[in-house]
Amino acid sequence: MFIHNKRLQYTVRVGESNPVLGSLLLEQFGGPDGELAAAMRYFTQGLAEDDPGRKDMLLDIATEELSHLEVIGSIVAMLNKGAKAQLAEGAMEEAEFYRSLTAGGNSHTQAILFGGGPALTNSSGVPWTAAYVDSRGEPTCDLRSNIAAESRAKIVYERLINITDDPGIKDALGFLMTREIAHQKSFEKALYAITDNFPSGKLQGVGRFADVYVNTSQGVGDLAGPWNEAPMFEKIDDLEEVMPADGGDGTATVKLTRAEATVAKKMMERTASDPEVDAETGVDLGAGPGAGKVTGGEDKGTASDIKKAEKPA
Numbered sequence: 030m031f032i033h034n035k036r037l038q039y040t041v042r043v044g045e046s047n048p049v050l051g052s053l054l055l056e057q058f059g060g061p062d063g064e065l066a067a068a069m070r071y072f073t074q075g076l077a078e079d080d081p082g083r084k085d086m087l088l089d090i091a092t093e094e095l096s097h098l099e100v101i102g103s104i105v106a107m108l109n110k111g112a113k114a115q116l117a118e119g120a121m122e123e124a125e126f127y128r129s130l131t132a133g134g135n136s137h138t139q140a141i142l143f144g145g146g147p148a149l150t151n152s153s154g155v156p157w158t159a160a161y162v163d164s165r166g167e168p169t170c171d172l173r174s175n176i177a178a179e180s181r182a183k184i185v186y187e188r189l190i191n192i193t194d195d196p197g198i199k200d201a202l203g204f205l206m207t208r209e210i211a212h213q214k215s216f217e218k219a220l221y222a223i224t225d226n227f228p229s230g231k232l233q234g235v236g237r238f239a240d241v242y243v244n245t246s247q248g249v250g251d252l253a254g255p256w257n258e259a260p261m262f263e264k265i266d267d268l269e270e271v272m273p274a275d276g277g278d279g280t281a282t283v284k285l286t287r288a289e290a291t292v293a294k295k296m297m298e299r300t301a302s303d304p305e306v307d308a309e310t311g312v313d314l315g316a317g318p319g320a321g322k323v324t325g326g327e328d329k330g331t332a333s334d335i336k337k338a339e340k341p342a
């Protein structure tokens with residue numbers, strides 16, 4: 030069960046009203062790397078987790094993320110408090126008010142539609158979606174995803190810190206950013222507490238394909254490093270030599286039943302193309318200069334024809 034404590038995890042001191050900044054901060058309220066996504070990610074993983082250590086950690090962090098949601102949502106509410114009151118009370122001249130809401134942001138949506146409260150959207154007004162949660166129910170996979178999610182959340186906080194000079198907001202965002210660093214550390218430790226954590230899952234890869242680096246983009250700019258050369262990798266430059274990788278003929282085949290093969294042949298015959306037929310089509314009939322008219326006439330336009338056609342005579 031959840032029990033709510035009325036104190037925030039970190040004190041929110043907002044210097045002045047700023048609905049535009051409030052809109053930007055929604056990125057960490059209802060955005061893909063925001064606190065609700067984080068809370069739902071770890072909460073659902075924790076419910077399904079059987080390992081007592083991971084279950085405990087996931088539920089601890091999920092609950093902390095809800096506390097972060099409360100902090101960031103409170104900052105948004107404080108930034109909008111003045112505008113919300115003016116909207117509700119009709120206290121400002123219409124034009125002046127509209128200008129104050131729309132100055133440089135989308136906070137008119139936030140104000141008009143959501144009444145200035147923290148909305149479960151990202152900073153562009155896109156509604157939160159469970160698709161932000163990409164758990165797969167395998168800890169060696171999900172912990173890596175969690176590590177990446179924490180590093181994304183850290184970077185988004187860093188950008189938000191850089192766009193405000195309000196010391197109270199900077200302070201609270203700095204706390205939230207730092208907690209994501211701590212979570213990343215916990216998830217990394219938990220991942221490496223699983224021995225044989227790579228690759229994810231139970232099946233090992235096919236050995237002769239696992240150590241090969243395929244140099245598919247060749248030419249100036251080719252660079253060697255530990256990510257593509259010995260000792261971990263064998264770099265393949267001559268693609269003709271090794272592809273198809275299985276040594277087969279590289280075609281796609283399937284064994285069909287006699288009935289399937291019969292209709293497949295019929296369909297192929299019905300839709301066969303005849304290279305001898307060069308019909309005049311609507312494209313030819315309507316073609317102007319530069320459109321590539323090739324049948325029934327002379328006009329085969331060039332790029333310079335297009336320029337001529339566009340210029341007034």
Ligand code: MN
Nearest residue numbers: 064067094097
């Ligand atoms: Mn968080």
Ligand code: MN
Nearest residue numbers: 067208209212
């Ligand atoms: Mn976190």
